[in-house]
Amino acid sequence: MAESxxxxxxxxxxxxxxxxxxxxxRIRWLLVRDPDTDPYTEHHGAGSLEYRFEVVKGIPFPSxxxxxxxxxxxxxxxxxxxxxxxxxxxxxDGRPVEKWTGERGSA
Numbered sequence: 001m002a003e004s005x006x007x008x009x010x011x012x013x014x015x016x017x018x019x020x021x022x023x024x025x026r027i028r029w030l031l032v033r034d035p036d037t038d039p040y041t042e043h044h045g046a047g048s049l050e051y052r053f054e055v056v057k058g059i060p061f062p063s064x065x066x067x068x069x070x071x072x073x074x075x076x077x078x079x080x081x082x083x084x085x086x087x088x089x090x091x092x093d094g095r096p097v098e099k100w101t102g103e104r105g106s107a
Contacts, residue, residue, distance in 0.1 A: 007082035009059045013049040015074035020049055023071050027051075030063035037063070055080065061089075069094025079104070 013023060024044075031037045036057045043050040053059060059078055068076045072093035079088035090098040 007055040007080060009053040009055050009078060009080040011051040011053070011059070011064060011076060011078045013074050013076050014047065015071075017047065019071055019074060020044070023067060023074055024049055026070060027063060027067045030066055031060060034060050034063050036060065055082070065091060065094055068092065 013020070024042075031040070037060045038053050038056045038058075040051050040053040043052060059080065061078070064076050064078065068074065068091045074092075076091040077088060078091070080086065085101075086103060087101045088099070088104060089096050
């Protein structure tokens with residue numbers, strides 16, 4: 001019997017590109033100190049930072065909430081897929097500002 005794939009989550013950070021490096025260093029500092037942080041990889045492009053998590057314990061929302069509060073000019077969006085159940089949340093200035101279930105825009 002094949003094991004079902006682990007849920008995945010993608011966290012994207014957009015906004016003031018000039019602050020990305022500072023945000024990146026801060027989130028790394030927070031994630032390394034969070035014992036519940038699952039394995040993740042970083043994928044950064046010209047206009048965004050992206051973190052991909054294999055969700056075992058959960059998405060490290062507290063770390064991203066803290067970092068978002070310290071960088072209010074950036075927007076953090078987390079999207080997840082757990083056995084086909086999709087959803088997401090957008091965080092600005094340390095607060096959730098938008099939530100959705102299913103594909104983006106279908107909630």
